[in-house]
Amino acid sequence: xxxxxxxxxxxxxxxxxxxxxxxxxxxxxxxxxxxxxxxxxxxxxxxxxxxxxxxxxxxxxxxxxxxxxxxxxxxxxxxxxxxxxxxxxxxxxxxxxxxxxxxxxxxxxxxxxxxxxxxxxxxxxxxxxxxxxxxxxxxxxxxxxxxxxxxxxxxxxxxxxxxxxxxxxxxxxxxxxxxxxxxxxxx
Numbered sequence: 495x496x497x498x499x500x501x502x503x504x505x506x507x508x509x510x511x512x513x514x515x516x517x518x519x520x521x522x523x524x525x526x527x528x529x530x531x532x533x534x535x536x537x538x539x540x541x542x543x544x545x546x547x548x549x550x551x552x553x554x555x556x557x558x559x560x561x562x563x564x565x566x567x568x569x570x571x572x573x574x575x576x577x578x579x580x581x582x583x584x585x586x587x588x589x590x591x592x593x594x595x596x597x598x599x600x601x602x603x604x605x606x607x608x609x610x611x612x613x614x615x616x617x618x619x620x621x622x623x624x625x626x627x628x629x630x631x632x633x634x635x636x637x638x639x640x641x642x643x644x645x646x647x648x649x650x651x652x653x654x655x656x657x658x659x660x661x662x663x664x665x666x667x668x669x670x671x672x673x674x675x676x677x678x679x680x681x
Contacts, residue, residue: 509548521551521674533646537614544597626668
C-alpha cells in the first residue's frame with residue numbers, strides 16, 4: 495500500500511515544478527469551470543480555504559464570489575482539538591497569518607457561521623483519485639468536519655494532483671465532485 499507521507503511529498507514536488515505563469519493560467523481555468531458549476535451558482539454561502547501556492551489559487555475565486563453576491567466563509571482551526579469553525583470574511587483584511595503560514599479569519603473582525611449555513615463547501619486536498627478519494631494535508635481537520643456535513647462538496651485540483659490510488663481509512667470522506675483545468679474528473 496502507498497505511504498501517505500511519500501505520496502504527499504511526490505505531489506508537492508510535482509506541483510512546485512509548475513512555472514508561475516502556467517500556475518496562474520491553470521488556476522484561472524479551474525476557476526472558470528467552477529463558476530459554471532450548478533452547486534456554485536445556487537450557493538449563497540460558500541466555504542473555501544485561503545490558498546497557498548502551489549494549491550489552486552482561491553483569491554480570484556473569492557473575489558469573484560463576492561462580486562456574485564455570495565457570502566464567503568473560511569475555516570478558523572483549533573489545532574489542540576483538531577476542529578474548525580467557519581467564519582464569514584468580507585475582505586482579505588480580515589485575515590491573519592497563523593501556524594504553518596496559513597491565513598485564517600481574525601475572530602474579532604468576523605462572525606462564526608453554522609455548518610448547516612454553508613451551502614457549498616470547497617474542500618482542499620493535496621491529491622485526489624478519480625473516484626473521489628482525497629489525500630489531505632495530514633491534520634484530519636476536514637475529515638472530522640465532514641462527518642455530519644450534508645450540503646454539496648467539491649474539490650479544486652490540477653491534473654497533476656489526480657492519482658490512481660490513495661490509502662483510504664474508514665473515517666476518510668470521498669469528495670463527490672472534483673474540478674480541474676480540464677473540467678470534471680468526477681461528477
